[in-house]
Amino acid sequence: MSTTQIDRLRELLEPLADARGMDLEDVRVTPAGRRRVLQVVVDRxxxxxxxxxAELSREVSAELDGSDVMGGAPYVLEVTSPGAERPLTEPRHYRRAVGRLVRLRLHQGGDVTARITAVDEAGLDLEVPGEKGRKAQARRVEFTDIAGARVELEFSRRPAGDQSQKEA
Structure with missing residues (x-):
């Protein structure tokens, strides 16, 4: 897949996402048999x-029909939101994950699993769960210290504002 084609797709699709208050997170074109799959990932x-x-998909489809950016080969369009396990790479990703449990891989200091309590332009405020009945600890991590991050799936996530587990 040509980077130039991805760039052209981004130029074509970014205004459509922006008009709906969405961020165009990713554009991928992958082969799928005789066709290709164009995956457009948006979030807000x-x-x-x-x-x-679905609404954005209809707009994207109409825009692509009036363009030659996909060429003549058949393709399947998929407009989707990011998956639960997508990497957190931009400050807006962290902001949208406030209250969620995340695993951070730090440039120095190993891995940290903690709940994001606040985000600003420089980094994150975290609540690191206490071990063996100990109280949770506050911690600050700057974006420049983070090598990688993902949201951890929680099947019994406590509701926002629930202080019952904090006071144990």
Whole structure:
């Protein structure tokens, strides 16, 4: 896949996402048999629902039909929101994950699993769970110290504002 084609796709699709208050997170074209799959990943504060993806998909499809950016070969269009395990790479990703448990891989200091309590332009405020009944600890991590990060899936996530586990 030509980077030039991805760049052209981004130029074409970014205004459509922006007009709906969405961020164009990723554009991928992958082979799938005789066809290709064009995956457009969008997100926004509060998340992107199925209806918003469907509406954007119709707009993207119409825009692509009027363009030669995909060439003449058949393709399947998929407009989606980021998966739960996507990497956190931009400050907006961390901001959208406030209250969530994340695993951070630091340039120095190994891995940290903690809950994001606040985000600013320089980094994160975290609540690191206490071990063996100990109290949770506050910690600050700057964006420049983070080598990689992902949201951890929680099946019994406590509701926002629930202080019952903090006071144990």
């Amino acid at each position: 504060d509060g998340g992107v629902g199925l209806d918003a993806c």
